[in-house]
Amino acid sequence: MSNRREFISLLGAAAAAWPLAARAQQAQVPVIGVLGATSAQGFAAQLAAFRRGLNEAGFIEGRDVAIEYGWAEDHYERLPELAADLVRRQVAVIATIGGNAASAAAKAATRTIPVVFHGSVDPVEAGFVASLNRPGGNMTGVVTLNIDTGQKRLELIYELVPTASAIALLLNPTNTVVAEMQSKDLQTAARTLGVRLHLLYASDEHDFEPAFASLTHVRAAGLVIGTDGFLVSRSEQLAALTLRDKVPAIFQYRAFAEAGGLMSYGGSVTDSYRLSGIYTGRILKGEKPADLPVQQATKVELIINLKTAKALGITVPLPLLGRADEVIE
Numbered sequence: 001m002s003n004r005r006e007f008i009s010l011l012g013a014a015a016a017a018w019p020l021a022a023r024a025q026q027a028q029v030p031v032i033g034v035l036g037a038t039s040a041q042g043f044a045a046q047l048a049a050f051r052r053g054l055n056e057a058g059f060i061e062g063r064d065v066a067i068e069y070g071w072a073e074d075h076y077e078r079l080p081e082l083a084a085d086l087v088r089r090q091v092a093v094i095a096t097i098g099g100n101a102a103s104a105a106a107k108a109a110t111r112t113i114p115v116v117f118h119g120s121v122d123p124v125e126a127g128f129v130a131s132l133n134r135p136g137g138n139m140t141g142v143v144t145l146n147i148d149t150g151q152k153r154l155e156l157i158y159e160l161v162p163t164a165s166a167i168a169l170l171l172n173p174t175n176t177v178v179a180e181m182q183s184k185d186l187q188t189a190a191r192t193l194g195v196r197l198h199l200l201y202a203s204d205e206h207d208f209e210p211a212f213a214s215l216t217h218v219r220a221a222g223l224v225i226g227t228d229g230f231l232v233s234r235s236e237q238l239a240a241l242t243l244r245d246k247v248p249a250i251f252q253y254r255a256f257a258e259a260g261g262l263m264s265y266g267g268s269v270t271d272s273y274r275l276s277g278i279y280t281g282r283i284l285k286g287e288k289p290a291d292l293p294v295q296q297a298t299k300v301e302l303i304i305n306l307k308t309a310k311a312l313g314i315t316v317p318l319p320l321l322g323r324a325d326e327v328i329e
Contacts (some may be wrong), residue, residue: 001264002307007209008288011169013224016128017131018243026080026280027162029065029066029323030065030066030092031065031066031067031068031089031091031092031285032054032065032066032067032068032091032092032093032095032280033068033070033086033089033091033093033094033095033113034047034050034067034068034070034081034094034095034096034097035068035070035079035082035083035086035094035095035096035097035098035105035106036069036070036071036072036077036097036098036102036103037072037074037096037098037101037102037229037230038071038072038073038074038097038153038158038229038230038232039071039073039095039233040069040071040260041176041231041233042074042097042128042232043097043229043232043246045255045268045269046097046273047097047273048130049269049271049272049273049275049277049278050095050097050268050274050276050277051277051279052270052274052277053273053274053275053277053279053281054071054275054277054278054280054281054318056274056277056278056281057276057278057280057281057282057284057285058279058281058285059094059117059280059281059284060128064196065284066110068086068089068091070082070083070085070086072098072102072209073102074203074229074230074233074241075203076101076174076175076230077174079101079102079104079105079136080105080108080109080139081300082105083105083106083109083110084108084109085100086113087109087110087113088194090113091113091124092113092114092283092284093113093115093116093280093283093284093290094106094109094110094113094114094115094116095116095276095277096097096115096116096117096118096119096141097116097118097229098229098230098232098233099118099119099120099175099178099227099228099229100119100120100121100126100175100177100178100254101118101137101174101175101229102117102229102278103115103118103119103123103126103128103139103141104126106139106211107127107128108249110138111137111138111311112138113138114137114138114139114140114141114283114284114288114289115138115139115141115289116140116141116142116279116280116289117139117140117141118141118142118144118276119141119142119144120143120178120227120267121143121177121178121181122143123139123143123294124156125143126177128141128258129294131133132291132293132294132296133293133294134291134293134294135240135289135290135292136290137290138289138290139289140279140289140290140292140293141276141279141294141295141299142272142273142275142276142279142294142295142296142297143294143295143296144266144267144272144296144297146182147293148230149176149252149265149266149267149278149300150182150185150186150189150224150226150227151185151186151189151267152171152190153224153250153251153252153265153266154169154186154189154190154193154197154224155173155189155193155202155251156263156265156302156320157222157223157224157249157250157262157263158195158222159317159320160222160248160262160263160309160314160316160320161222161248161314162187163221164195164220164222165195165196165219165221166196166197166198166218166219166220166221167195167197167198167220167221167223167224168197168198168200168214168215168218168220168222168223168224168230169182169198169199169200169223169224169226170198170200170201170202170211170223170224170225170226171183171199171200171201171202171226171228171229172201172202172203172226172228172230173201173203173205173229175228175229175230175290178227178228179226179228182226182227183199186224189280194261197230198214198218198220200214200215202230202231203230204230205234205237208237208238208241209233212241212245212247214245215245219292222248222249222250223242223247223248223249223250224249224250225238225249225250225251225252225256227252227266231251232251232253232255235251235253235255235256235259235261235272236255236256236259238252238256239251239257239259239260239261240259240260240277242261242262243261243308243311245267246311246312248262248314249261249262249263250262250264250265251264251265251266252261252264252265252266252267253269254269254303254326255269256305257303257305257328258305258328259301260305260307260308261305261308262304262305262308262309262314263302263303263304263305264294264301264302264303265300265301265302265303266300266301266315267297267299267300267301268297268299268301270301271297272297272299272300275295275297279292279295301325302323302324302325303324303325303326303327304316304320304321304326304327304328305325305328306327306328306329307319307328307329
């Protein structure tokens, strides 16, 4: 009888201790802070690629790691406070999504918490790292070719409308550094091609209608949509507007062409954000950002929507079709 009472007593003590042990184990799970310039819905594909990278590094959300999300919902002025909140929560690492604005906010918020940035600007010029090979601080990450390929996007749209005398460039003025860089680069390319480049601006959805209405006034024969997190998150809406107004247009990611836009040309989402996830996992395992060279996602995709080309009355030259990674028919 005594042994039975002792057994029941031990069982009860174990049962009481179990929730405490479970909570202690859960508390040991590292927490990633994701700082996003846009929204989870607008960047669903990028988030999925980021999680794949984490999985490859041995971390599954909800099992090996927890993720706290801070989304600015396209209001870039909210990013500093969202970054500060992640710092107050003492997350193990901050990963940025949606470009330079989020990365700059993370940089300003902390010099100690590791930051994995994702963007298309030169991280040395932006002050994120000392050098690409030896970042030297608390930041490292992945750089895409989306700004470097901006001039190429202008050339591609001109290849489809070679009689154009004017082409428009749509930018988000609140993403100041990126907008200025793209404006400068594409103005140079436009002069080389002998066309006028008209700058249009949109920082929220209400700006889209006036911007597209002005295409007629400036007699732009084509449209290049600039690299920006907000604009990327509205890829489907922008594709629909270009179809409605019969505007030959090119953007950076395949989602635009898949939604009915004429062309996309830029870095691969699945490639670059997967690399961000892998780097985040490596830092969780103990590696230091200062010792992790900045990765450059070199995979570039050209997607042409032939169905849209036909609807716009555009004949795509065979050599250009041959260079496409994918043709949507």
